[in-house]
Amino acid sequence: MPAVSFSHVGITVADLDRAVEFYTKAFDLYLLMPPSEVLQDNSAIGEMCDDVFGAGWGRFRIAHLSSGDGVGIELFEFPKTDDSKPPFDYWKPGIFHFCLQDSDLEERVKRIEALGGKQRMQQVRYYYPDQKPYRMVYCEDPFGNLAELYSHSYELTYSSGAYADDA
Structure with missing residues (x-):
């Protein structure tokens, strides 16, 4: 089987409107679907949720956004979303950043800094x-969500053995 392609990542935020502004301006992401409300009902999306x-x-x-290469970012705001920043517990299982x-x-x-x-x-x-x-x-x-930035592609960066002593 061939390797899969990356589709999107979902990020929960405390203020969806501010997050859309940040991600579209800080990273030049395309806004595919502006902030919309999803309700628990008998619709297909309601049942999926x-x-x-x-x-x-x-x-x-x-809200749905997209990078220049078509990878999506879904931003979620739930009524009970706490506005405190998550702890930086990098040693715990789970995703701790995206790049x-x-x-x-x-x-x-x-x-990024100019936008908060x-x-x-x-x-x-x-x-x-x-x-x-x-x-x-x-x-x-x-x-408080971590974003790593690379200057070059993942393949170029690691195909040369970035951690090897003889790189």
Whole structure:
């Protein structure tokens, strides 16, 4: 079987409107579907949500965005969403970040910070100092979700053995 393609990632936020503004402006994502309300009912989407969330979820708001290469980001706002930032428990099981690619990391970080996010690392780092221009940096959105940024594709960065002593 061939490798699967990545479709989208879902992110829960405390303020959907602010998140849509952040993600469309900080990362230039396309807004596919503006914030919309989903209700617990007998519709196809209502029944799908029953399967995922269980009985009694009631309602939520959702927006759909897309990256330049067609990978989606679903933003969710639930009525009981706590507006506190999640703890950075990187050692616990689960997804702790997602990664986007941009050749101009420094300018992208400035935009992220101007929109209420922050650079988590002290500086943009090079995988192969003095050899290749492959760079990376971790940032946070205004809600505490981690976004890693790469200057080059995942394949280029790791096909050369980024952690090998002889790289």
